[in-house]
Amino acid sequence: MKTPSQHVVVLGAGPAGVGAAYQLMKKGVARVTLLEQQERVGGNAGSFLLDGVYCDYGSHRLHPVALPEIMDDLRLLLGKDLLYQTRHGRILLQGRWIHFPLKPLDLFLRLPKPFALRVLADIAKKLLPKPKKSGPETFATVLERGLGRTICEEFYFPYARKLWGIDPEDLAVTTAQKRVSGSSIGKILQKVSKQIPGMKPPGAGKFYYMKRGYGQISQCLCDAAQSLGADVKFGARFTAIETVGGSVKAVRYEQGGTEFVVPATHVWSTIPISILLRGMRPEPPKEVLDAASKVAFRGMILIYLVLDQDQFSTTDAYYFPQESIPISRMSEPKNFSSATQPVGKTVLCAELPSDPGHPDWEMTDEQLGKRLLGWMEQAGLPKPVGVLKVLTRRLRQAYPVYRNGYDQHFECMDKWIGTVDGLLTLGRQGLFAHDNTHHTLEMSYAAVKCLSADGSFDHAKWAEHRKDFETHVVED
Numbered sequence: 001m002k003t004p005s006q007h008v009v010v011l012g013a014g015p016a017g018v019g020a021a022y023q024l025m026k027k028g029v030a031r032v033t034l035l036e037q038q039e040r041v042g043g044n045a046g047s048f049l050l051d052g053v054y055c056d057y058g059s060h061r062l063h064p065v066a067l068p069e070i071m072d073d074l075r076l077l078l079g080k081d082l083l084y085q086t087r088h089g090r091i092l093l094q095g096r097w098i099h100f101p102l103k104p105l106d107l108f109l110r111l112p113k114p115f116a117l118r119v120l121a122d123i124a125k126k127l128l129p130k131p132k133k134s135g136p137e138t139f140a141t142v143l144e145r146g147l148g149r150t151i152c153e154e155f156y157f158p159y160a161r162k163l164w165g166i167d168p169e170d171l172a173v174t175t176a177q178k179r180v181s182g183s184s185i186g187k188i189l190q191k192v193s194k195q196i197p198g199m200k201p202p203g204a205g206k207f208y209y210m211k212r213g214y215g216q217i218s219q220c221l222c223d224a225a226q227s228l229g230a231d232v233k234f235g236a237r238f239t240a241i242e243t244v245g246g247s248v249k250a251v252r253y254e255q256g257g258t259e260f261v262v263p264a265t266h267v268w269s270t271i272p273i274s275i276l277l278r279g280m281r282p283e284p285p286k287e288v289l290d291a292a293s294k295v296a297f298r299g300m301i302l303i304y305l306v307l308d309q310d311q312f313s314t315t316d317a318y319y320f321p322q323e324s325i326p327i328s329r330m331s332e333p334k335n336f337s338s339a340t341q342p343v344g345k346t347v348l349c350a351e352l353p354s355d356p357g358h359p360d361w362e363m364t365d366e367q368l369g370k371r372l373l374g375w376m377e378q379a380g381l382p383k384p385v386g387v388l389k390v391l392t393r394r395l396r397q398a399y400p401v402y403r404n405g406y407d408q409h410f411e412c413m414d415k416w417i418g419t420v421d422g423l424l425t426l427g428r429q430g431l432f433a434h435d436n437t438h439h440t441l442e443m444s445y446a447a448v449k450c451l452s453a454d455g456s457f458d459h460a461k462w463a464e465h466r467k468d469f470e471t472h473v474v475e476d
């Protein structure tokens with residue numbers, strides 16, 4: 001077979017990067033070099049082994065709404081390792097543990113009656129005519145109008161403060177549109193009704209998972225790309241993109257203390273858009289670099305406890321919306337795959353939203369482990385039998401923060417990137433999109449459909465795909 005004349009350098013080996021590499025190789029339209037700064041595949045959606053337990057970077061599940069063509073590839077590549085599982089989550093609401101996703105009977109029986117009455121009063125108020133509100137819309141105004149004060153004050157506002165580290169009034173409307181699938185009472189009731197037997201749509205309360213952890217999605221795509229000839233370099237940190245006359249010419253990266261240069265006809269970047277822009281040579285205009293300095297990602301500390309017991313509970317993930325407990329979620333990885341191995345040991349993984357510079361970020365594993373045990377006690381969870389080990393991991397870019405006005409900064413960066421011939425930004429970090437794995441895979445599959453073997457890229461088709469991506473709503 002003829003060697004393709006085009007050479008795509010893909011930045012980042014998260015799902016978007018490996019998905020693009022695999023599809024490009026499969027279609028045979030380009031040679032591929034994939035650069036990943038870490039020594040492992042998967043990005044935020046990767047996995048690692050901890051005392052024999054496959055662990056993810058926080059609770060991850062593949063939602064059954066993934067596109068059929070993506071599911072077909074994963075079924076083929078993962079074979080029997082692709083599992084179809086039932087969700088067993090619990091959320092701490094008003095001091096009580098309630099099934100999550102919410103179930104009507106459980107909600108009715110377990111929610112404190114005064115709380116339920118206040119929610120009903122909010123719904124009744126919504127039926128009354130209201131004076132038009134002036135002032136700009138934010139996450140807070142949209143949710144309060146859709147859900148009423150009680151649900152917002154008891155649930156979404158404290159959760160938002162904890163997750164993004166800023167006040168709900170400072171969060172843009174996009175956060176409500178993209179991040180909160182139940183942004184009105186009607187939508188919540190619709191979601192809850194989907195859990196009623198007989199009204200359940202296919203896939204409700206179910207998810208896909210992998211025998212060797214969530215990272216097996218990225219691993220299998222990366223292996224397949226490599227077996228088709230993609231050159232994957234780990235420990236290879238992108239440093240710069242050289243352009244000549246507005247077209248991409250080469251990529252510089254650092255590996256093991258040495259800088260390398262690789263020629264490229266195209267660069268597809270899935271790394272944070274702000275980092276990409278800072279590496280452009282010649283430099284972008286000042287206003288573009290300014291915009292890059294104004295968008296921020298929220299970080300996260302993952303605290304893993306290795307326990308001296310076979311299973312902590314049958315719950316796969318516990319959700320903590322209240323601000324008084326700083327973790328947002330805690331999962332038991334073995335339960336995601338119904339793993340029976342290793343015998344006599346399990347792991348808990350807690351998600352603590354935080355940022356570099358915050359005192360939590362600097363704490364030792366032992367300090368964070370101790371704090372986690374305190375929060376578990378506060379939430380009324382059983383005391384683990386014995387903690388054999390504490391380990392922490394830190395994600396610098398867990399969630400894009402949609403602060404009011406972020407969209408203008410993003411647009412400024414995105415517009416300029418669109419002027420560089422051969423350069424594409426995609427994926428969760430690249431499009432500053434709070435998206436699930438199936439969404440980011442969709443982006444990479446779509447990008448490959450826009451590239452022809454002669455190197456031409458169908459920008460009109462890509463623009464249509466970008467419009468579709470804007471309709472993505474995150475599944476929890």
Ligand SMILES: Cc1cc2nc3c(=O)[nH]c(=O)nc-3n(C[C@H](O)[C@H](O)[C@H](O)COP(=O)(O)OP(=O)(O)OC[C@H]3O[C@@H](n4cnc5c(N)ncnc54)[C@H](O)[C@@H]3O)c2cc1C
Pocket residue numbers: 011012013014015016017035036037038041042043044045057058059060061062063236237238239270271272275300351395397398399426427428429430435436437438440476
């Ligand atoms: C706590 C948490 C829970 C989540 N739960 C779910 C879930 O249940 N279901 C779901 O579908 N999604 C979930 N997600 C989202 C999921 O993790 C993302 O959709 C997915 O990781 C996005 O893939 P990506 O390839 O776009 O980006 P990333 O996974 O972020 O990959 C980007 C890659 O770029 C690399 N990189 C960065 N800078 C450089 C550089 N200079 N040089 C080279 N490489 C670089 C990074 O190391 C990384 O590997 C969750 C996310 C978080 C944080």
